Amino acid sequence: MARVKKVSMQDIANRLQISKNAVSLALLDKKGVSEEMKSRIVQTAKEMGYGPYGQKQVEHPNLLVVVPDRVTSYDDNDHFHFYHDMIWGLESSIRKSGYNAIIVRVDHTMEKNLILPGLFEDIKYAGVILFGIMDKAYAEMIWKLDTPLVMLDSYYRDLHCPVVTSANMEGAYEAADYLIGKGHTRIGFIGPANLTTSHEERWYGFWRAMQSSGIKIEEKWCLTYSNGFDSTQREITGFLDRMGDMPTAFLCGNDRIALLLSQALQARGIRLPADISIMGFDDLNMSETSDPPLTTMRVNKTGMCDAAVELLISRLSSAREMVRWSIPPMLIERDSTAAL
Structure with a gap:
């Protein structure tokens, strides 16, 4: 040989x-x-x-990418494409670094019953990237394996391990500041801060921008609690029904919420952006072709994938440290926002 x-x-x-x-x-x-x-x-x-x-x-050529079933399903077609791009971005980043990417899918039953995929026992691996919104108990189970671990896109603060996210607070601050710069002072926010750290941080970025500009936040224009992602459309409808007078702009925690809000407002005869401006976060594929095209913060998916892999392979040990790597998003201005 x-x-x-x-x-x-x-x-x-x-x-x-x-x-x-x-x-x-x-x-x-x-x-x-x-x-x-x-x-x-x-x-x-x-x-x-x-x-x-x-x-x-x-020594250990494989990296496991653990993905919850909700990320790989077609139930939410818009976010499926977003996460699909991220998964293949991770595969590319891992391959460029000289490792093999092993995509490990965790279905709802496995997640609920805390069942590890067989690959955790069947192959040798150098580390794990936990991608997407995983139930805390399941994420904690993987964390307790004491294997090199990086969480990507979502995380829990009391699980001390390296994390890569979009710069959510900074991005939301920039988004709110953009709306304020357009002359808006009556601004609402929609995002389930109780469900994920991403929405929580984006709510906080919005709060900081409003505070910095001396603008009062009206609670009746803000929806920051949700019973679950399947409830979003129903909750937005109820929120609008009881609102009364409307703000002149909304910042939404992601594009999916912004697009659902856009549909609900236009169904009520409200013109966008003539009556109300809407801004999202993520830059889903359909945001550019929606009616009107959505102003948003574009998440740097490639940068996040590269950072997650680099962070993991640079820290191949069992140490548990809360290291945060935030990748800045980019403001994308389209037709859903206008100056007053």
Whole structure:
């Protein structure tokens, strides 16, 4: 059998078309190359399996991506596409880092009865990425395995492990500040802060922006509690029924809520954005083609996936530390918002 050729610094230099000395400086974390080039060199070393990166890959080449069934189902078609992009983004990020991505689906019965998938026993793996909104008891069960773990997109504060999310507070602050800059002072918020940390943080970002601008938040224009994701449409209808006078703008905790709100308001004869402006968060595929196209905060899905993988493989130990890596979203302005 032919012996596999070891990757050298010169191989990395050849791929990047730079000097071997620059590669050496970067991998030894010495001065002499820019931070951008150093990052490229380190990433290329990981991709090519150079030195310690190659040793880790040979020992345990698999990373498990644990995904709850609600993320992979078609029940919510809009969010299915969003999460589908994230799952394949994770697969790509993991492959670029020299590992194998093993997608592990957890159905409702397994989640409810705290049943681990057989793959946890059947194969060797270097770590776990827990992706999406998982019941706390199930997430805690995985956390207690004392295996390297990163939670992606959603998390629980009392489970001390590395976490990668969108910069929810900062993004919501920017979104609310954008509406305020359009002249809106009567602004409502809709997002189930009781269900996920993402909505909780986006509510807090909205609160901070309003406080910073000296604008009073009217409780009757805010819906921050939900009985569950299946109740959203019914809860929005009841919320509008009892509201009375309306705000001039709404910031919603995600695009799904914003699109349901848009439909409900237009069914009541309210013009968007002439009467009320609406803004979402996430940038679902259909947000661009909705009527009207939705102004939103675009989550950096690729950046979140890359960060989750990098954080996991850089901390392959059983340590439990609450490390947060927040990836900034981008404001996307469309036709659902207008100046007063």
